[in-house]
Amino acid sequence: xxxxxxxxxxxxxxxxxxxxxxxxxxxxxxxxxxxxxxxxxxxxxxxxxxxxxxxxxxxxxxxxxxxxxxxxxxxxxxxxxxxxxxxxxxxxxxxxxxxxxxxxxxxxxxxxxxxxxxxxxxxxxxxxxxxxxxxxxxxxxxxxxxxxxxxxxxxxxxxxxxxxxxxxxxxxxxxxxxxxxxxxxxxxxxxxxxxxxxxxxxxxxxxxxxxxxxxxxxxxxxxxxxxxxxxxxxxxxxxxxxxxxxxxxxxxxxxxxxxxxxxxxxxxxxxxxxxxxxxxxxxxxxxxxxxxxxxxxxxxxxxxxxxxxxxxxxxxxxxxxxxxxxxxxxxxxxxxxxxxxxxxxxxxxxxxxxxxxxxxxxxxxxxxxxxxxxxxxxxxxxxxxxxxxxxxxxxxxxxxxxxxxxxxxxxxxxxxxxxxxxxxxxxxxxxxxxxxxxxxxxxxxxxxxxxxxxxxxxxxxxxxxxxxxxxxxxxxxxxxxxxxxxxxxxxxxxxxxxxxxxxxxxxxxxxxxxxxxxxxx
Amino acid sequence: xxxxxxxxxxxxxxxxxxxxxxxxxxxxxxxxxxxxxxxxxxxxxxxxxxxxxxxxxxxxxxxxxxxxxxxxxxxxxxxxxxxxxxxxxxxxxxxxxxxxxxxxxxxxxxxxxxxxxxxxxxxxxxxxxxxxxxxxxxxxxxxxxxxxxxxxxxxxxxxxxxxxxxxxxxxxxxxxxxxxxxxxxxxxxxxxxxxxxxxxxxxxxxxxxxxxxxxxxxxxxxxxxxxxxxxxxxxxxxxxxxxxxxxxxxxxxxxxxxxxxxxxxxxxxxxxxxxxxxxxxxxxxxxxxxx
Numbered sequence: 001x002x003x004x005x006x007x008x009x010x011x012x013x014x015x016x017x018x019x020x021x022x023x024x025x026x027x028x029x030x031x032x033x034x035x036x037x038x039x040x041x042x043x044x045x046x047x048x049x050x051x052x053x054x055x056x057x058x059x060x061x062x063x064x065x066x067x068x069x070x071x072x073x074x075x076x077x078x079x080x081x082x083x084x085x086x087x088x089x090x091x092x093x094x095x096x097x098x099x100x101x102x103x104x105x106x107x108x109x110x111x112x113x114x115x116x117x118x119x120x121x122x123x124x125x126x127x128x129x130x131x132x133x134x135x136x137x138x139x140x141x142x143x144x145x146x147x148x149x150x151x152x153x154x155x156x157x158x159x160x161x162x163x164x165x166x167x168x169x170x171x172x173x174x175x176x177x178x179x180x181x182x183x184x185x186x187x188x189x190x191x192x193x194x195x196x197x198x199x200x201x202x203x204x205x206x207x208x209x210x211x212x213x214x215x216x217x218x219x220x221x222x223x224x225x226x227x228x229x230x231x232x233x234x235x236x237x238x239x240x241x242x243x244x245x246x247x248x249x250x251x252x253x254x255x256x257x258x259x260x261x262x263x264x265x266x267x268x269x270x271x272x273x274x275x276x277x278x279x280x281x282x283x284x285x286x287x288x289x290x291x292x293x294x295x296x297x298x299x300x301x302x303x304x305x306x307x308x309x310x311x312x313x314x315x316x317x318x319x320x321x322x323x324x325x326x327x328x329x330x331x332x333x334x335x336x337x338x339x340x341x342x343x344x345x346x347x348x349x350x351x352x353x354x355x356x357x358x359x360x361x362x363x364x365x366x367x368x369x370x371x372x373x374x375x376x377x378x379x380x381x382x383x384x385x386x387x388x389x390x391x392x393x394x395x396x397x398x399x400x401x402x403x404x405x406x407x408x409x410x411x412x413x414x415x416x417x418x419x420x421x422x423x424x425x426x427x428x429x430x431x432x433x434x435x436x437x438x439x440x441x442x443x444x445x446x447x448x449x450x451x452x453x454x455x456x457x458x459x460x461x462x463x464x465x466x467x468x469x470x471x472x473x474x475x476x477x478x479x480x481x482x483x484x485x486x487x488x489x490x491x492x493x494x495x496x497x498x499x500x501x502x503x504x505x506x507x508x509x510x511x512x513x514x515x516x517x518x519x520x521x
Numbered sequence: 522x523x524x525x526x527x528x529x530x531x532x533x534x535x536x537x538x539x540x541x542x543x544x545x546x547x548x549x550x551x552x553x554x555x556x557x558x559x560x561x562x563x564x565x566x567x568x569x570x571x572x573x574x575x576x577x578x579x580x581x582x583x584x585x586x587x588x589x590x591x592x593x594x595x596x597x598x599x600x601x602x603x604x605x606x607x608x609x610x611x612x613x614x615x616x617x618x619x620x621x622x623x624x625x626x627x628x629x630x631x632x633x634x635x636x637x638x639x640x641x642x643x644x645x646x647x648x649x650x651x652x653x654x655x656x657x658x659x660x661x662x663x664x665x666x667x668x669x670x671x672x673x674x675x676x677x678x679x680x681x682x683x684x685x686x687x688x689x690x691x692x693x694x695x696x697x698x699x700x701x702x703x704x705x706x707x708x709x710x711x712x713x714x715x716x717x718x719x720x721x722x723x724x725x726x727x728x729x730x731x732x733x734x735x736x737x738x739x740x741x742x743x744x745x746x747x748x749x750x751x752x753x754x755x756x757x758x759x760x761x762x763x764x765x766x767x768x769x770x771x772x773x774x775x776x777x778x779x780x781x782x783x784x785x786x787x788x789x790x791x792x793x794x795x796x797x798x799x800x801x802x803x804x805x806x807x808x809x810x811x812x
Contacts, residue, residue: 042771045545045589053547128557130550168549185591201590201597202763202771203674228672228761229771232656237671237761240663394539394776401543420549430548440552 034221065170065190091156104173159425219518247495247512277444326424352383447484605764612688624699646693655759743799
């Protein structure tokens with residue numbers, strides 16, 4: 001009987017080999033020529049910049065769209081579709097001189113009228129776009145001549161330029177807006193160096209070089225954005241050569257990828273300022289000594305070294321990341337000193353065994369759970385009894401964003417505040433302004449300081465950069481002293497690229513930029 | 522039944538905490554934008570009105586639009602359901618073909634090295650978590666050997682590793698079931714009679730034994746199909762394969778109510794169809810079963 005079945009066994013083996021052979025023949029290279037495949041963390045959600053709230057979408061849009069102003073590689077504000085601008089009427093009026101010879105991807109010309117159509121759309125309440133509160137200070141825009149646009153403000157706004165460079169104020173072709181209406185989301189038609197080709201959701205989004213681009217023409221012919229949510233798979237795709245670039249890269253893979261002669265690993269301090277808001281509605285954190293004690297009790301350098309393998313910076317000089325416009329190093333705060341922490345707690349009358357509830361959005365930030373557990377350990381060392389509550393992000397943001405009833409249930413709540421405007425205005429106001437307690441925004445500490453409120457108002461109302469920086473410096477110093485947060489770290493944002501890709505970089509907002517790349521073989 | 526599932530999914534999605542407007546809008550959004558989003562999608566209405574509207578739309582064949590992408594829900598679901606169906610069918614096919622052959626050979630060579638080796642591998646197939654298996658296959662076949670792409674979709678090559686990963690557990694079960702039921706059948710009197718009549722061994726196995734041995738296998742495969750769909754959630758994430766499992770997980774984490782509701786409704790519908798097909802197939806394999 002054995003012999004008869006041997007033939008069956010051979011048939012089985014042959015079938016498997018045959019099918020494997022077919023599959024191998026079908027396997028082809030993913031990239032080549034002037035094409036680059038970038039493996040990203042998540043698919044884009046939307047392709048209409050004015051209505052986008054997520055980083056992956058903004059990164060995709062940034063190769064197809066442009067605004068009046070933008071940022072260069074070093075995150076400096078630069079003119080984009082505006083050549084220059086002048087402020088008048090005490091900062092309440094801005095006259096924009098627009099660039100000549102700019103074409104949208106559908107062949108339409110970009111001029112003052114096109115810009116006005118976009119602004120009118122962003123500011124119209126009926127459209128319910130995400131530009132509404134960002135541009136609440138803009139009263140309206142009018143066309144002066146074909147290449148001159150006049151913008152009138154309700155009040156001077158120092159943060160406006162950064163907000164305009166932010167990723168929402170980018171122009172769609174008026175013709176496309178009229179043609180597609182609400183579906184403009186699926187038909188992006190900007191002026192950027194690359195134009196839209198196709199979007200297969202959850203699979204790939206492809207753009208190709210726009211030959212009518214006004215600026216330096218890209219060297220690349222095509223970019224494909226490929227969502228790969230599982231970090232290990234993302235790294236594997238890069239190592240296997242299926243992807244040309246990948247970001248973000250998990251910190252535990254950095255050492256191995258650095259040892260790979262075919263790859264370049266790049267990193268930058270991110271805008272994410274990881275912290276625990278200390279709920280000042282709770283009696284225990286009403287006393288500034290307790291909040292300072294909590295900061296002294298945690299060894300941030302050790303967290304950076306042991307949890308981030310050194311790939312983070314401790315937030316000891318300011319509550320925000322060094323890449324936020326308006327950042328100032330305002331001192332050297334809260335060096336690890338558990339003895340001092342205990343002393344402060346004793347002076348404040350906090351009894352050992354005081355219970356604190358710590359909320360963590362598990363899986364939202366790099367190493368968030370590990371950091372939370374380390375912090376809990378440090379706080380236990382100085383006598384607190386810590387209860388950790390982990391939630392997935394959707395639950396978390398819904399709960400911390402609620403109106404407190406009457407006080408928010410957490411004592412410590414983890415967050416990282418990274419804003420698309422990259423400006424200290426919303427970068428500080430969103431979490432420290434006393435009018436921005438939940439549900440309005442994310443002042444999760446329920447912090448209220450007249451010094452900070454006034455400084456932030458001053459920073460917003462002037463358009464003089466030096467004065468703004470000075471105002472934010474005052475705010476940052478006061479915040480560090482008041483310690484409404486347990487200040488933690490700004491993790492680095494890490495990307496990896498094939499060696500032959502030249503002129504690629506990563507940006508603090510959280511993305512790998514390949515639009516200026518060329519391929520050297 | 523579909524109504525029950527609709528209601529259950531609708532209520533569950535709204536009981537769990539989380540605010541879709543905040544998730545969609547990001548940290549820069551102010552109260553005006555959040556209110557606009559809630560109004561746009563009717564999330565500011567009382568629950569019973571939302572449900573009544575949803576039922577009315579479903580009966581009209583309208584599944585609504587995704588809160589996140591604003592695309593029509595069916596445009597989100599249908600292509601991905603197709604991808605997952607292809608993956609599920611291929612992985613089941615792989616599991617059944619290889620599992621059957623391995624099971625038959627193992628039964629015929631009972632207690633041989635081949636038998637023992639097959640059963641150990643089958644056991645590993647059943648017990649290895651698909652998440653782990655997927656990563657191992659990627660490292661070996663994509664990173665080291667460069668035989669298959671590490672992830673994504675785009676051709677048959679992209680389906681090999683996910684299909685093998687997804688089918689591994691079914692394969693193990695099918696191989697063990699086939700072996701056990703073949704061994705039983707081969708010991709039956711009618712097989713002995715056939716052999717005594719001088720019928721070729723190959724014909725005995727293929728025509729007399731296999732057909733009877735198949736019955737429990739079909740039942741298991743049909744049941745496993747539900748697990749295959751569930752397993753696709755992990756496998757699609759590991760291989761970045763644009764299927765319905767990944768879509769559902771992401772939509773749940775974004776509280777994208779219309780997409781979750783629509784996906785689960787369609788997946789339920791497909792599962793019912795598959796089980797119906799299995800019943801019909803059962804009748805075909807066993808003439809005693811008539812409907």
